[in-house]
Amino acid sequence: MSYLLKKEIPVEDGYDMVVCGGGMGGATAAITAARLGLKVLIVEHTGCLGGMGTSGLVCAFDPMADGEKPVVGGLMQEIVKTLYERKKLGPEITPEDYLKNYLTWIPFDPEALKILLDELCVKAGVEIRYFTRVIDADAQDGKVKGVVINNVEGTKYIAAKTFVDATGDAVLSKLCGAKYREAGADTEEIMPATLTGLMAGIDWEQFNKTQYATPCHEQIERAYNDGVLSQCDRHLVGIFRIGENTGYMNTGHIFNLNSVNTRSLSDGMIQGRRQLNEYLEFYKRYHKGFDKAQIVATGTLMGVRESRRIVGEYELTADDYFARRQFPDQIGVFSKYIDIHPKDTSKESYKEFCDTMEGSKLKKGECYGIPYGITVPKGFENLWVSGRCNSSDISMHGAVRVMPAAAMMGQGVGTAAYLSIKSGKPATKINTAKLVELLRENGAILPQQQLSETMTKNS
Numbered sequence: 001m002s003y004l005l006k007k008e009i010p011v012e013d014g015y016d017m018v019v020c021g022g023g024m025g026g027a028t029a030a031i032t033a034a035r036l037g038l039k040v041l042i043v044e045h046t047g048c049l050g051g052m053g054t055s056g057l058v059c060a061f062d063p064m065a066d067g068e069k070p071v072v073g074g075l076m077q078e079i080v081k082t083l084y085e086r087k088k089l090g091p092e093i094t095p096e097d098y099l100k101n102y103l104t105w106i107p108f109d110p111e112a113l114k115i116l117l118d119e120l121c122v123k124a125g126v127e128i129r130y131f132t133r134v135i136d137a138d139a140q141d142g143k144v145k146g147v148v149i150n151n152v153e154g155t156k157y158i159a160a161k162t163f164v165d166a167t168g169d170a171v172l173s174k175l176c177g178a179k180y181r182e183a184g185a186d187t188e189e190i191m192p193a194t195l196t197g198l199m200a201g202i203d204w205e206q207f208n209k210t211q212y213a214t215p216c217h218e219q220i221e222r223a224y225n226d227g228v229l230s231q232c233d234r235h236l237v238g239i240f241r242i243g244e245n246t247g248y249m250n251t252g253h254i255f256n257l258n259s260v261n262t263r264s265l266s267d268g269m270i271q272g273r274r275q276l277n278e279y280l281e282f283y284k285r286y287h288k289g290f291d292k293a294q295i296v297a298t299g300t301l302m303g304v305r306e307s308r309r310i311v312g313e314y315e316l317t318a319d320d321y322f323a324r325r326q327f328p329d330q331i332g333v334f335s336k337y338i339d340i341h342p343k344d345t346s347k348e349s350y351k352e353f354c355d356t357m358e359g360s361k362l363k364k365g366e367c368y369g370i371p372y373g374i375t376v377p378k379g380f381e382n383l384w385v386s387g388r389c390n391s392s393d394i395s396m397h398g399a400v401r402v403m404p405a406a407a408m409m410g411q412g413v414g415t416a417a418y419l420s421i422k423s424g425k426p427a428t429k430i431n432t433a434k435l436v437e438l439l440r441e442n443g444a445i446l447p448q449q450q451l452s453e454t455m456t457k458n459s
Helices: 024-034 072-084 095-099 110-123 171-175 206-211 216-226 262-286 318-324 348-358 394-400 403-423 432-441
Strands: 011-020 042-043 127-129 133-140 143-151 154-165 180-182 197-200 236-240 246-250 294-298 308-311 330-334 368-371 382-386
Touching: 011 024, 024 072, 024 154, 042 262, 042 348, 072 095, 127 318, 133 171, 154 171, 154 368, 154 403, 154 432, 171 216, 171 382, 197 262, 216 262, 246 318, 262 294, 294 330, 318 368, 318 394, 318 432, 330 403, 330 432, 368 403, 403 432
Parallel strands: 011 042, 011 154, 042 127, 154 382
Antiparallel strands: 133 143, 143 154, 180 308, 197 246, 197 294, 236 246, 330 368
8 A cells, every 4th residue: 555645845956966964975075075166965864974983973983004004095084183183082092093003993082073074064165954864866867866855844855966875775876776785685694783882980991901801702601601691792892992981882783683674773773772781781790990880872873884785887896805906996995804793693603703804804005995986876977875885795895884985985976076067977987087186186095006087897
């Protein structure tokens, strides 16, 4: 049974770009395009930018250097550098951690990131509409004419020249009719999610004395046998220090959660909050420094690791990763290993995770390219994606689904949209040599020696 509703809605136009989703991929796309002179609107369904780094309380950026030099530059490095200057990174973080050190995570204050992204958008001239969702799209034959948004004011049609899907779940791409792959469908398994939280009252000096005294999986097994934890989930990411006595907890997994199914997502939030309190007890009982600890906030977004991935003009694969492949049209380089969390609580799945992680770590000084084509839905003229819903296989997705990679994609697509409008050429026909050169002018680290005027595409 269905219900047919017809109604007239107001139309707004005059925008060069509409960005749907305000996570790191969306915010950087909007800021980049606005700095280049485009009139940009960003719509975000929460009340802040930053996505998983703020609303999701995943308060640590993944490694940004290869052990010898930085691999992540541009706007992402500008953001981290500014947070450091404002003393809003973890107290133990130094510039070497994001400019040189190997496999070093960068914890940060989520409230400071919210404020900084607001400031950057306002200064660049980005128009922000919080508490707003995209609910439909007007697209035909690979060209998007407009999107339908909804908020407390009602429903509106927004026309624009270009569009960016930074929703993480490929919501806009799906509405536009783009092809995509969905985790959990057919033979694909869903990587587990995690609800994260903030903890206060930690005595870090005491905690550091016991943190690595026993291997994590042995601590978990003991806590499960003691009845402290309800599942024997051996993969413990842990706690990152973000302040003098505060930390962000990335603990536990919610297996088989489907983030594009509301019932599954709702049940997962309930389970996640319960798990976080179990892990509070875990730290209190088995580690020093948690006598006064308490959970002060849990994420309002689920820590989803995968949902939908578009079918793009190019699909980045594990073969590209292990070849350390560099692309003439790459819009970023990265050195994060293949990070696919265990699919269940079995010892076999945990061992597979450990083996994959160790077997995929790059040597110091190595990196792989992120080509422009993974951000362009196949056959589309004026639609790009930025962030988790990029075009990659399951293994490669495990490496490039994270915030620094999303930010590099955001800067890349914001620049590409500018060149598309300026040249009058569709996303697939822009001069990618000019794209790379303009990204380099704005701080991107792109070491490829050969450039090409055309994008890398799958045959």
